[in-house]
Amino acid sequence: MKATIQHVAEEAGVSVSTVSRAFTKPDLVARKTRDRILAIADNLDFRISRSATALKTGQSLRVAFLTSDPLATWFNAHVFEGMNSVLQQAGYDISLYQIDTPEKRHDFFSILPVQRNADAVIVSSFDIDPTETGRLNTAKVPIIGINVPTTTSYTASISIDDAAGMQLLAQHLITLGHRQIAFVGVPQDSKIHFSAHKRERAFVDTCLATSITPSVIHVEDDDELVSNVMTALLNLAQMPTAVCFQHDSMAIRLWTSLRKYGMECPHDISICGFDDSTYAKDISLTTIRQDPQKTGQAAAEKTLRLMAGDSSFQTHQLVPVHLIARESTAKVSASS
Template sequence: MNASIQDVARRAGVSASTVSRSFSHPGLVSQKTRIKVMKVAETLDFQISRSARALKSGQSLRIALLISGLVTEWFNSNMFLGLNTVFQQQGYDISIYTISTFEDRKAFFTNLPVRRNADAVVVCSFNINAAEVSRLRHMHVPVVGVNISDLDGFDAAVTIDDRGSMETAVRHLVSIGHRRTAFIRTTHGTPFTYAADKRMEGFLEACKEAGTKVTPIVLHCPLKPNPINSAVSQLLALNPAPTALCFQTDDLAVPVLYRLRQYGRTVPGDFSVIGFDDSTYAEAIGLTTLHQDPVGMGERVAEKMLDLIDHDHTEKPFETFSTQLMLRETTAPLAA
């Protein structure tokens, strides 16, 4: 016969509700009590019923995560790690919805509100429109954004200042003598407005702020068939060539950097290069880049969502994480 929650409570000398909280909301129980409950539960081979908890609370214990790219992409995977670190401890599962086409987007915002099988929705990196907000509102669950540029319709969000961050990069390049700088971005051809689009705006604004002696160049590289080939071919065709390059992401900067070296261009001799993200290999290869913290952003988003789920309120619903320019080997003063 399986042990009951009452058996665990009697053996541990606590109430049944404390046992339940030790499994479902461990943050509400002292560490000493939680350890004691877990040891007793293990001894008695007790496992709390997830379905019973869901039935009792009226919750699905599921979070819907909307991403527009692959979950294996650097930002998405690290943000998911942060989310899961918090949600797993609280007994929640995360369902990932990859939305990369207009059909995917329409299907999600039509079907999820009907199914009502999520306790909250996380939207990562792209903006939702008024009609989509309205559909989600019918679910009466929190809608929280991470890395979004438009806060309208969201109950909470954690973001960075994409525009201001890129302005910082350009000002650094200007300060070390660069006057002809290119911004290189990927174009997706999808029905989305991305937070990263603000980086180009920041680049152009900082160039304008620097005065007429600074010449900005913007290179648009279609995601398909290959943005790397497009970036390299466009760069090598420029005459006169830029002396500095700002990339929308490290994912674009790193392979282009190596391809340029294959064509006899030196970094930072011919080009100073700045990426954006400070992703996995940026430090190892000496890439100057703008650092952001997707794991921390994911954790903070999860904490805000739990507040909204449990209390319909969170202390600081909208928060901006800082970025930092990491100066490494791919930038140098312009040679006289």
């Protein structure tokens, strides 16, 4: 005979509602009691019905994750890993939505309140339109931002201080004696705003404050990135002695190709990035460190608390940045 929730409750010496909470809201059950219930349930081969739980609570037991880039990117993969480590234990699945246009964003926020197929929304790295999220706020569906350009319309957020990070990189290059400096980033879309675009503005402003006018180069982050960057650099009136990239993956790709152009890093040109991502340490890339896995965990913890009706915490959090100075940046050589 198949075990029921009543069998588990009787064996554990607790009420049926306590067994239910041990599965659906484990944070409300004492650890010792919860562990005993789960052990007995496992021994009896009992599994609570997900659909029945959703029907009873009015929850979908699902969190929507909105991102503009593929999940396979370094940042998104680590954010997802961090979120899932928290949400899965609480009984929630994550549904991925790739949003890269205002139209897709509008469609998502128009359909979700009707279908109610997510109990919370986590948005990574772009802004949202207050006119699109009103119905979710009315329905008390929390919206949590990760590395977002503004906290407007977000119930809570956790973001790295992009501006402070780029200020550190610019000051680092200037301290090393660089005056011919370039910044390389992706083109900015005026219709949807991304947090990484704040990096360019902060870098340029820091240079201008010391009477240095950096060259700004916009290129698509595609297979032609290296050739497009080098073409742009060589077409400048004077070749920069230092280049700062919007993120590490762009910097690493140029670093690996410099010898094709008869150049060495940092002897001929200093290079720095942003993220401290995979391989940054291997090539000794100067960068700004962030930990997207921890960011994802923190966002998920905020999400769970908000879904439980608890907002008695720091809802909007700005994470400090750290400059990681390595061998890809050096003082300007005498020949430069």
